[in-house]
Amino acid sequence: MESDTVAPVEIVADGDIMASVEEGPTDQFILADVTRDDAYLTTPLADAASLPAWR
Template sequence: MEPDTVAPAEVAEDAEVMASVEEGTTDTLVIADVSTDEAYMTLPLVDAASLPEWR
C-alpha cells in the first residue's frame, strides 16, 4: 500500500498569508495569501484546530 502523502508545494518568499473569522449564521475561518489573487480557503470555524490542539 502506498502512503497517502502530498508532494511539497513551492512557496514564494514574498507570500503574505493572513487568517480571519467571518461571523454570520455559520462562523467561517478564512485563510488567504493576499499576495496572490484567488488564493484562499475557507472552513467552518468549528472544524478549525485550536492552538492547544496543535501543541
C-alpha cells in the first residue's frame, strides 16, 4: 500500500498579490506576487474567470 504524501508548501502571509490587464492584439490577464521574482501567471483575458465565477 502506498502512502499518501503531500509536498510541504510554504505560505507567505505578507505577500503582495496584484492583478492587471495588458492590452494588445490579445488582451492578457496577469496575476503576480510582486514580493517574489518570477511568481506570476498570465492567461488570455477571455479565458480568465470573472470575480463572481471565483466565488
